[in-house]
Amino acid sequence: MSRSAHDSPRPASKEGKAMHPDLLNDNILKTQYAVRGELYTRAQELAKSGGEVIYTNIGNPQQLGQEPLVFNRQVLALLLAPFLLDHPSASALFPREAIDRARELLAAFGGRMGAYSDARGAPAIRQQVAAFIEARDGQPADPEDIYLTDGASVGVKYALNALIRDGNDGILCPIPQYPLYSAAIQLFGGKLVPYYPEEDAGWDLNLEALRGAVKKARAEGTVLRALAFINPGNPTGQVLTRETLRELIAFAHDEGLVLLADEVYQPNIYQDEKPFVSAKRVLREMGEPWASSVELASFHTVSKGMLGECGLRGGYVEWVNIHPGAQAELYKVASVNLCPNTVGQATVSLMVAPPTGDSEAARQYAKQYEDSLASLRRRAHVMTDAFNGLEGASCNFTEGAMYSFPRLHLPAKAIQAAKEAGKDPDTFYCLALLADTGIVTVPGSGFGQVEGTFHLRTTILPQEDVMHEFVDKLRTFHKSFMAKYKD
Amino acid sequence: MSRSAHDSPRPASKEGKAMHPDLLNDNILKTQYAVRGELYTRAQELAKSGGEVIYTNIGNPQQLGQEPLVFNRQVLALLLAPFLLDHPSASALFPREAIDRARELLAAFGGRMGAYSDARGAPAIRQQVAAFIEARDGQPADPEDIYLTDGASVGVKYALNALIRDGNDGILCPIPQYPLYSAAIQLFGGKLVPYYPEEDAGWDLNLEALRGAVKKARAEGTVLRALAFINPGNPTGQVLTRETLRELIAFAHDEGLVLLADEVYQPNIYQDEKPFVSAKRVLREMGEPWASSVELASFHTVSKGMLGECGLRGGYVEWVNIHPGAQAELYKVASVNLCPNTVGQATVSLMVAPPTGDSEAARQYAKQYEDSLASLRRRAHVMTDAFNGLEGASCNFTEGAMYSFPRLHLPAKAIQAAKEAGKDPDTFYCLALLADTGIVTVPGSGFGQVEGTFHLRTTILPQEDVMHEFVDKLRTFHKSFMAKYKD
Numbered sequence: 021m022s023r024s025a026h027d028s029p030r031p032a033s034k035e036g037k038a039m040h041p042d043l044l045n046d047n048i049l050k051t052q053y054a055v056r057g058e059l060y061t062r063a064q065e066l067a068k069s070g071g072e073v074i075y076t077n078i079g080n081p082q083q084l085g086q087e088p089l090v091f092n093r094q095v096l097a098l099l100l101a102p103f104l105l106d107h108p109s110a111s112a113l114f115p116r117e118a119i120d121r122a123r124e125l126l127a128a129f130g131g132r133m134g135a136y137s138d139a140r141g142a143p144a145i146r147q148q149v150a151a152f153i154e155a156r157d158g159q160p161a162d163p164e165d166i167y168l169t170d171g172a173s174v175g176v177k178y179a180l181n182a183l184i185r186d187g188n189d190g191i192l193c194p195i196p197q198y199p200l201y202s203a204a205i206q207l208f209g210g211k212l213v214p215y216y217p218e219e220d221a222g223w224d225l226n227l228e229a230l231r232g233a234v235k236k237a238r239a240e241g242t243v244l245r246a247l248a249f250i251n252p253g254n255p256t257g258q259v260l261t262r263e264t265l266r267e268l269i270a271f272a273h274d275e276g277l278v279l280l281a282d283e284v285y286q287p288n289i290y291q292d293e294k295p296f297v298s299a300k301r302v303l304r305e306m307g308e309p310w311a312s313s314v315e316l317a318s319f320h321t322v323s324k325g326m327l328g329e330c331g332l333r334g335g336y337v338e339w340v341n342i343h344p345g346a347q348a349e350l351y352k353v354a355s356v357n358l359c360p361n362t363v364g365q366a367t368v369s370l371m372v373a374p375p376t377g378d379s380e381a382a383r384q385y386a387k388q389y390e391d392s393l394a395s396l397r398r399r400a401h402v403m404t405d406a407f408n409g410l411e412g413a414s415c416n417f418t419e420g421a422m423y424s425f426p427r428l429h430l431p432a433k434a435i436q437a438a439k440e441a442g443k444d445p446d447t448f449y450c451l452a453l454l455a456d457t458g459i460v461t462v463p464g465s466g467f468g469q470v471e472g473t474f475h476l477r478t479t480i481l482p483q484e485d486v487m488h489e490f491v492d493k494l495r496t497f498h499k500s501f502m503a504k505y506k507d
Numbered sequence: 508m509s510r511s512a513h514d515s516p517r518p519a520s521k522e523g524k525a526m527h528p529d530l531l532n533d534n535i536l537k538t539q540y541a542v543r544g545e546l547y548t549r550a551q552e553l554a555k556s557g558g559e560v561i562y563t564n565i566g567n568p569q570q571l572g573q574e575p576l577v578f579n580r581q582v583l584a585l586l587l588a589p590f591l592l593d594h595p596s597a598s599a600l601f602p603r604e605a606i607d608r609a610r611e612l613l614a615a616f617g618g619r620m621g622a623y624s625d626a627r628g629a630p631a632i633r634q635q636v637a638a639f640i641e642a643r644d645g646q647p648a649d650p651e652d653i654y655l656t657d658g659a660s661v662g663v664k665y666a667l668n669a670l671i672r673d674g675n676d677g678i679l680c681p682i683p684q685y686p687l688y689s690a691a692i693q694l695f696g697g698k699l700v701p702y703y704p705e706e707d708a709g710w711d712l713n714l715e716a717l718r719g720a721v722k723k724a725r726a727e728g729t730v731l732r733a734l735a736f737i738n739p740g741n742p743t744g745q746v747l748t749r750e751t752l753r754e755l756i757a758f759a760h761d762e763g764l765v766l767l768a769d770e771v772y773q774p775n776i777y778q779d780e781k782p783f784v785s786a787k788r789v790l791r792e793m794g795e796p797w798a799s800s801v802e803l804a805s806f807h808t809v810s811k812g813m814l815g816e817c818g819l820r821g822g823y824v825e826w827v828n829i830h831p832g833a834q835a836e837l838y839k840v841a842s843v844n845l846c847p848n849t850v851g852q853a854t855v856s857l858m859v860a861p862p863t864g865d866s867e868a869a870r871q872y873a874k875q876y877e878d879s880l881a882s883l884r885r886r887a888h889v890m891t892d893a894f895n896g897l898e899g900a901s902c903n904f905t906e907g908a909m910y911s912f913p914r915l916h917l918p919a920k921a922i923q924a925a926k927e928a929g930k931d932p933d934t935f936y937c938l939a940l941l942a943d944t945g946i947v948t949v950p951g952s953g954f955g956q957v958e959g960t961f962h963l964r965t966t967i968l969p970q971e972d973v974m975h976e977f978v979d980k981l982r983t984f985h986k987s988f989m990a991k992y993k994d
Contacts, residue, residue: 030673080623081622100850189517353694
């Protein structure tokens with residue numbers, strides 16, 4: 021946490037440097053960010069020296085070959101080169117629907133993609149997002165409650181920055197968690213308060229464990245401000261049921277917590293039993309007192325789903341039941357950032373309002389979307405089956421999102437060898453995997469895990485034509501690793 | 508500043524809300540952001556009710572009709588729709604140079620604009636930026652010291668976040684200043700320490716006043732961390748001479764301060780006597796001990812200059828003489844944000860490496876660029892001449908950047924009327940101007956000014972075909988305002 025002004029002043033420089041690493045903001049120094057940590061650095065070195073590297077450490081679909089949706093890119097190209105809209109040859113390159121959509125979207129930006137928009141994003145796109153949410157949930161949504169952002173993480177940071185006032189303020193996070201949460205909570209000087217979903221129950225919520233976490237934190241003087249959850253789960257891949265969401269919402273109500281609903285993987289669902297249901301929908305369907313009182317922020321992005329447009333940085337947050345005065349403060353913070361990038365905003369529009377009707381463009385879009393989803397579904401099975409086929413590993417099925425998070429039952433000798441190397445056992449395993457195969461994963465310790473358990477996270481994103489080779493490499497490595505350290 | 512954990516805990520909710528405006532992070536609540544403050548809100552209301560509004564409150568060139576550089580947009584369109592590169596009809600719509608450049612740039616992103624890049628931006632573009640700086644300064648630049656960002660403000664915030672540790676830490680800022688600085692310093696819980704360039708000397712640095720500011724701040728217990736300056740000036744429009752930059756650099760060296768050089772308007776120069784000279788160049792030309800010791804961060808952007816691509820959010824920061832350990836911390840913070848948007852990154856590439864040689868594309872680019880610069884230069888004259896032609900106003904010439912910042916010598920009766928309305932006198936003037944003419948400006952109080960002086964900031968961006976009408980409106984309003992409140 022920050023020191024306050026009445027503490028004794030800190031040194032202004034060291035070794036002639038004001039910007040000395042020992043003299044920077046403590047919260048930055050304390051922040052850890054595992055997704056691009058030691059494994060990533062080693063992988064970069066390996067790639068530099070000419071080794072083949074397979075990046076399954078980060079949900080970056082296009083990096084591993086997922087093609088962008090063609091219609092979206094046609095529209096974006098026209099938005100950036102609007103002088104093509106009236107060009108006689110344009111129809112040779114762009115379907116009519118893309119040209120029409122580009123005209124419509126361009127108008128949302130006052131005809132100028134290069135101008136700042138409102139800091140919350142272009143009003144017409146915020147309306148489209150509201151319409152998308154209404155259609156998804158069967159419940160009303162207000163464009164005034166929607167802020168477009170440069171990817172979902174910006175929205176998450178707005179919420180955490182506003183909520184965290186000092187080192188007493190705590191945010192409940194599932195463990196394992198996507199490390200944006202641990203990093204941002206530390207950057208803003210708050211406390212991450214862990215709660216543990218149950219691996220043996222398919223990573224479902226354990227309400228008793230959550231209650232225990234709250235009780236313990238409060239006994240230690242922590243002021244709980246919010247509860248974060250990720251649905252579908254990252255890194256754990258579970259999809260939450262309506263019943264679990266009802267429990268979470270009732271709990272947030274009883275305990276006075278803001279719900280931070282990371283719903284960025286909502287289109288990535290790989291089974292039929294548990295469809296995605298939004299927290300907003302459940303909250304409204306529960307009726308009063310929950311419907312109009314439980315504070316909720318829901319985050320979405322163009323980076324995941326079937327768009328996979330990570331590099332374009334587009335997303336939105338919906339503020340539900342948030343005090344208008346607090347929303348005004350969030351608007352002010354957004355204003356200091358001027359505006360979310362307009363291409364990312366346009367991509368949000370294309371995500372929430374895909375082409376419809378009986379056109380060739382709409383048919384092509386639907387086919388590309390459905391093929392991509394079906395392929396991811398197959399890959400979710402291949403990946404989890406592969407891990408479950410390994411001796412000393414077990415893996416819940418990836419019901420949704422983009423990751424498998426197998427548990428590794430490492431032999432005592434491997435744990436001892438890791439200790440001698442000064443590494444966490446799962447980091448030790450992942451480093452060996454990288455060295456042997458070029459596969460970059462993230463150790464479970466980067467997300468947090470129950471003490472004494474070890475995991476790794478891999479994406480399910482290798483394309484199907486290389487997936488079998490990927491699985492073979494993994495299997496061969498695992499066998500030899502386990503044999504080497506056999507008890 | 509933040510409270511620390513040993514203070515008594517703050518309430519968790521009020522009126523049933525955890526996210527109640529009284530219970531948010533103090534630094535957010537205290538932050539003010541004038542560029543989109545009361546004037547902007549009133550302007551939006553006016554626009555909604557159908558009134559004509561002229562937005563000169565913000566440097567948003569395309570909003571007022573500046574056309575984007577065609578070549579840049581051709582390349583960006585191709586980057587987003589790479590399937591066009593091999594299309595037989597592409598050459599009907601795109602010049603060969605744009606197609607070649609798009610292929611080259613696409614390779615910098617591994618062929619995928621939709622993939623995350625490195626958090627510091629694509630290495631090949633960071634190399635282009637380094638080459639641009641070398642050519643500009645005649646001094647070496649290292650791509651490892653260059654981070655691409657979503658606009659310059661992100662880089663400014665990285666530096667301030669790292670430097671500010673607690674409420675004792677102070678950042679020297681020129682007053683008047685671009686309110687990003689005051690807002691970000693407040694958001695990070697630090698102290699803005701004002702120093703006052705001299706209006707009567709064309710807003711040149713007053714070294715004695717700066718020394719006085721430092722002495723006073725230190726006597727009050729403030730630990731000074733950095734000195735920010737804006738060259739060319741915003742809102743004040745001055746261009747700093749080499750001599751002034753030498754003074755600033757020597758001062759930073761003697762006082763152990765990091766220099767934060769906001770050089771985003773470096774291409775916007777409207778006179779020949781004082782060309783833009785970068786702080787990096789002067790620092791290196793000064794030789795030792797300054798050349799390899801003075802810590803400097805220089806910020807640049809695609810939002811200004813002749814590109815005016817505000818909406819695309821692209822920029823960079825060059826870290827000069829910054830400790831490698833501190834740079835690693837900055838890289839970590841950037842990693843939590845995943846990566847700057849790839850379209851903004853590509854736009855930075857196009858800014859630093861425009862088309863060259865004897866092609867039609869290069870000629871067209873050069874013509875469009877030069878016409879735009881010449882037009883801005885004429886407008887800088889028209890605007891400042893207009894203010895100097897008004898009774899009770901005086902205005903330094905806009906030597907660079909995009910703004911005029913006239914001083915208003917308001918009559919006592921106007922000041923009294925403002926007081927009765929509960930407004931700052933310059934805000935009172937600007938609100939009346941908006942109500943009468945639809946012209947949106949920003950009062951000097953939003954930037955800070957010497958006590959008892961009153962100013963406003965307007966951009967010089969109205970296009971030339973409407974500039975005379977703009978000036979007429981201004982003149983008519985001013986005359987009637989001054990007559991109304993005549994002493």
